[in-house]
Amino acid sequence: MTFAATRFVPVCLASLLAIFNFGAAQADEVQVAVAANFTAPIQAIAADFEKDTGHKLVAAYGATGQFYTQIKNGAPFQVFLAADDTTPAKLEQESEAVKGSRFTYAIGTLALWSAKQGFVDAQGEVLKHNAYQHLAIANPKAAPYGLAATQVLEKLQLTEATKTKIVEGQNITQAYQFVYTGNAELGFVALSQIYKDGQVSSGSAWIVPAALHDPIKQDAVILNKGKDSAAARALVDYLKGPKAAAVIRSFGYQL
Structure with missing residues (x-):
């Protein structure tokens, strides 16, 4: 045994x-x-x-x-x-x-975001008020979220009005960083960058309606x-x- x-x-x-x-x-x-x-x-x-x-x-x-x-x-x-x-x-x-x-x-979902609480209203009217100096977007030639941002501005007839305000990042992460660090008062980012468990995690944002840009x-x-x-x-x-x-x-x- x-x-x-x-x-x-x-x-x-x-x-x-x-x-x-x-x-x-x-x-x-x-x-x-x-x-x-x-x-x-x-x-x-x-x-x-x-x-x-x-x-x-x-x-x-x-x-x-x-x-x-x-x-x-x-x-x-x-x-x-x-x-x-x-x-x-x-x-x-x-x-x-x-x-x-x-x-x-x-x-994906596009969002207009500011690191400042209350800076961006729920309808995105802040874009038309001209009370900001810089608007961050991703490079529209390389980043689809950047292209979507330009389509939104065109639909809202704000392309010319925002031309001198745009700060362009190489990608959507850099566009987010411009806003996060305060180098731009607001910017178009991916909702996923500012969203967690059903809510915007910081700052203020307008979730852009899908009808304003290509899917x-x-x-x-x-x-x-x-x-x-x-x-x-x-x-x-x-x-x-x-x-x-x-x-x-x-x-x-x-x-």
Whole structure:
């Protein structure tokens, strides 16, 4: 009886080690290019993704247009979370992405925001009152939220009136920083940057009606460098699941 037990223990340990090593071998990193507006949600999602799948998400943040250029120039990204639907579609058409992997992971909302309490009214009339010196927006040529901002100004017939007031950031994060630091009294930002658990978390804001700009439909796609990556496929599947959806909604996005 004692002899049998002595032989049984190392067999179990060996089995456990084999299982552990198999799991470790399956775990991998996924390199993700993430539109700047989605920084906070993907950081919140990443921890659960790693815990639930064993894979590690390594993200870079920036403007969608800039990422397009980097991907075309051979950047090592495996998955692209864009701020629009046209750029991933273009990459797919240009054979830079895995066909059939593209899907909409979020629909963004634009907000006019000031770090000052009470500065922005609920209808956005502050734009017409001319009581500000600087209006921050993201680069409309590289960032879909910046393009949406210019469409809003055009719809409100304020393009000319605000021309000398605009401070342009390279991406939506920089536009947010201009307002956050007080270098601009107000600016157009992604609602996700100032919104948490059903409310604006600081300052004052006007949530821009969707009818004032083209839909900010945000698509994700697996890039060619991720076509054989289990971690890339796992991330795409995870973003379509209920846990990620709950996080995405909590930051003010629609699905």
